[in-house]
Structures are given as structure tokens and as C-alpha cells.
Amino acid sequence: MKLTHFPIEFTQAKPVLQAITSAGYQAYFVGGSVRDALLGKPLHDVDIATSAYPAEIKQIFKRTVDTGIKHGTVTVLQQGQAYEVTTFRTESAYQDFRRPDHVTFVRSLREDLKRRDFTINALALQHDGTIIDLFSGLADLKARLIRAVGDPNQRFHEDALRMMRAVRFKSQLNFKIESQTQTAISNQHQLLKKIAVERVHDELIKLMLGKNWTAGLNSFIATQLYQTCPGLSTAKKALFALTTLPTVPLKTESAVWLLFAHQLGLTPKTVKPFLKQWKSANNIIQSVSRSLPLLDKFLAQQNLSNWDYYYAGLPIVLLANQIAQLYGLGAAPAQLQKRYHQLPIQQRRQLALDGGDLLHHLALQPGPQLGELLAKLEQQVVAGNLPNNRQALLQSARSMLN
Numbered sequence: 464m465k466l467t468h469f470p471i472e473f474t475q476a477k478p479v480l481q482a483i484t485s486a487g488y489q490a491y492f493v494g495g496s497v498r499d500a501l502l503g504k505p506l507h508d509v510d511i512a513t514s515a516y517p518a519e520i521k522q523i524f525k526r527t528v529d530t531g532i533k534h535g536t537v538t539v540l541q542q543g544q545a546y547e548v549t550t551f552r553t554e555s556a557y558q559d560f561r562r563p564d565h566v567t568f569v570r571s572l573r574e575d576l577k578r579r580d581f582t583i584n585a586l587a588l589q590h591d592g593t594i595i596d597l598f599s600g601l602a603d604l605k606a607r608l609i610r611a612v613g614d615p616n617q618r619f620h621e622d623a624l625r626m627m628r629a630v631r632f633k634s635q636l637n638f639k640i641e642s643q644t645q646t647a648i649s650n651q652h653q654l655l656k657k658i659a660v661e662r663v664h665d666e667l668i669k670l671m672l673g674k675n676w677t678a679g680l681n682s683f684i685a686t687q688l689y690q691t692c693p694g695l696s697t698a699k700k701a702l703f704a705l706t707t708l709p710t711v712p713l714k715t716e717s718a719v720w721l722l723f724a725h726q727l728g729l730t731p732k733t734v735k736p737f738l739k740q741w742k743s744a745n746n747i748i749q750s751v752s753r754s755l756p757l758l759d760k761f762l763a764q765q766n767l768s769n770w771d772y773y774y775a776g777l778p779i780v781l782l783a784n785q786i787a788q789l790y791g792l793g794a795a796p797a798q799l800q801k802r803y804h805q806l807p808i809q810q811r812r813q814l815a816l817d818g819g820d821l822l823h824h825l826a827l828q829p830g831p832q833l834g835e836l837l838a839k840l841e842q843q844v845v846a847g848n849l850p851n852n853r854q855a856l857l858q859s860a861r862s863m864l865n
């Protein structure tokens with residue numbers, strides 16, 4: 464079969480393949496880009512596999528970077544683009560169910576493709592558009608099936624993260640997991656414990672940001688993969704409840720974690736250790752813990768106060784609202800935006816007076832009293848109880864001191 468419509472990324476990268484073949488070696492586009500091109504999806508990274516060894520690649524191209532020579536990867540710089548060119552390899556010595564630290568370079572495309580995870584990821588594309596399909600990847604693409612190449616148990620022993628990749632692709636592609644592949648995942652789900660939590664994290668987030676996240680999550684539960692994950696091992700019921708929500712796409716990592724946090728019954732306090740276990744970034748932990756109380760208000764159909772908007776800021780309000788909408792509550796984002804912009808002030812620096820003014824006019828000493836006074840004025844202004852002008856604020860401050 465031939466790929467008739469070459470996406471621009473392939474067209475741009477074609478001279479790299481041609482240079483390698485002109486030098487007498489084989490070179491193909493491989494991996495996710497071939498799969499996505501056949502599905503008509505946008506490509507992100509174009510990977511090239513070749514029979515040439517790294518030293519041979521470096522002789523062909525003027526500008527290269529030794530990205531991962533040990534693993535056979537050289538980055539070729541060509542017309543402002545960077546392409547990862549990786550020598551065909553087998554990964555014979557696997558250690559601890561993680562990716563190997565040792566690879567063997569080979570000259571055979573078949574050897575390279577047969578150690579890849581799924582048939583749909585084991586297609587190769589020649590520069591003239593010919594698809595090399597040694598493991599029935601095309602049939603599986605057509606049947607929308609995620610099927611391990613060869614023996615699924617072996618593939619998951621080689622790299623246990625592949626089990627997470629299967630449920631992630633299910634979400635992203637809306638494919639089914641072929642039954643023997645699914646059984647192997649169920650049987651070996653415990654192997655996922657061997658994988659660094661950061662890598663599992665990335666796959667779980669990709670799953671949840673996928674278009675069909677409820678289906679992906681369903682497999683994540685059914686195969687018991689969730690049992691090896693931080694903070695989720697006893698949460699089957701809560702996780703299952705998530706799969707009954709409408710499959711509206713989630714937009715950000717924070718939205719994903721907020722949804723989990725809510726469903727697991729976490730609080731702004733308990734969500735922090737939960738997310739730390741997952742090695743989430745601090746800014747994500749902050750957004751989630753700050754939006755949780757707002758989400759609770761939306762779900763309890765309580766009105767948010769001016770202070771809620773002011774203190775959290777618009778992005779956090781919109782985040783909480785996004786999740787509330789999944790539960791059929793919340794409001795139109797434009798409405799929330801309007802409300803936020805109607806606040807008397809959005810930032811403390813917009814207050815018509817500052818600490819210096821208070822010190823100067825009220826003969827106060829710097830210290831906690833000053834801070835408290837300022838905070839009270841700020842709250843009154845935000846609530847709309849005091850106009851934001853200097854005279855009114857000074858007068859009010861005076862009366863607070865008496």
C-alpha cells in the first residue's frame with residue numbers, strides 16, 4: 464500500500480531519508496507519525512529508523528548532534544528542523560521491566576519493528592510513500608485495534624509502561640484493545656510498579672486529555688492498572704464513577720487532577736500529598752488545591768462571592784467551572800469572565816491607598832496591625848462595601864482604629 468497524501472512534515476523530512484538511501488542504507492519513517500498520518504491526524508514528532516550505524520549517519524550529514532549515541536540515536540539538523548535518526552536495534556537485555564540500558568544495532572528492519580509495542584506503531588514508511596507492514600498493522604488500524612506485536616506478555620515484560628500506553632491510545636484514538644493484549648495487561652498489571660511514577664503520570668495525563676477518556680479510564684480500571692498507582696489503589700468505585708460522566712474533553716493537566724481530587728473526596732490539604740506522590744509540578748498542585756473549594760461551591764449551587772473571584776483569580780474560577788460543567792453545573796465561562804471584570808478591583812495594587820499612606824496619615828507603626836488594616840480595607844472594597852477612593856478608605860481606616 465502507498466500513502467497518497469504526504470503530510471507537510473514528511474515532505475520536509477524526505478531529503479533526510481533520500482540522503483541516507485543514496486548512501487546505500489535503508490531509512491524509513493516509523494512509529495507514531497506513520498500511524499497518525501494514516502489516520503489523518505496531525506503529526507508531532509517525525510522519527511526516522513535506519514540500517515546505518517550512528518557513525519555512518521554522521522558521515523552523511525554535515526550537522527548532527529549525538530543525542531543518544533548509546534541507543535543509536537543521532538539528531539540530524541536539516542533546514543532548520545531537527546530529526547531523530549535511530550539505527551535499527553533489538554533490545555535483548557531488559558532489566559527490571561524497564562527500557563533496556565543496552566541495545567544491539569542490527570541491519571534488519573524486521574528485527575527493529577518486531578520489538579515495538581503495538582502493530583499500529585510498527586509500520587514503516589518509505590520516502591516514495593510505500594508502507595512496509597510486517598505485522599498487520601494496517602489491518603489493525605482499519606479494525607481500530609490496539610494489538611501487541613507478537614507475544615503481548617513478552618512486550619509488556621520488556622517495558623511495562625506499554626500497558627499504560629495501550630489504555631492511553633485507546634483514549635486518544637478511540638480504538639479497542641485486542642483481547643489477548645488486554646488479558647496480558649490484566650495478568651501483568653503489577654509490573655507497572657517497576658516504572659518510575661513520572662512516566663506513569665505522563666501516560667495517565669495523556670489518557671485523561673484524550674478525546675475518549677472515559678473509555679480509556681474504563682480499561683485502566685478493568686485491567687487493574689489503577690491498583691499500582693499512587694493514591695488510587697482502593698479507589699475503584701470513585702474511578703468508576705468518573706467513567707459515567709459525559710466524555711467532554713478535559714483541557715489541562717490541572718483539570719484532570721481537579722477531577723480526580725474531587726472524585727476521591729480530597730480537600731485542599733489532602734490533595735497536596737496525593738499530588739506530591741504523583742510528582743506533580745508545584746504550580747499544578749497550587750491550582751488544584753485553590754480550585755477545589757470553588758468547585759465544591761459550584762456543585763453545591765452556592766454563589767461565589769466577590770472575594771472568591773478576587774482571591775482565586777479568573778483562571779482558577781474557570782478551572783473549577785470546567786469540572787462543575789461535567790457534572791451539569793457551573794455557568795457559561797463568558798458569564799464568569801464578565802463577573803470577574805466587574806469586580807471593583809482585581810489586584811491589591813489597584814487599591815486607592817497603600818501601606819505607606821496609612822503610615823503617613825494615621826501615624827501607625829509598621830507591623831501586623833498595618834497589614835490587618837490594609838487587608839480589611841481590601842476586603843471591603845472587593846465586596847463593594849467601600850468605594851475605592853483614598854478619602855473614603857482613610858476615613859474607614861480611622862474608624863476601624865477607634
Ligand SMILES: Nc1ccn([C@@H]2O[C@H](COP(=O)(O)OP(=O)(O)OP(=O)(O)O)[C@@H](O)[C@H]2O)c(=O)n1
Binds near residue numbers: 494581584
Ligand atoms: N514503550 C515504548 C515506547 C515506544 N515504542 C516505539 O517507539 C515509537 C515512538 O515512541 P513514542 O514517540 O513514545 O510514541 P508514539 O507511538 O510515537 O506516540 P506519540 O504520539 O505519543 O508520540 C512507538 O510508535 C513504538 O513503535 C515502543 O515500542 N515501546
Ligand SMILES: [Mg+2]
Binds near residue numbers: 508
Ligand atoms: Mg512519537
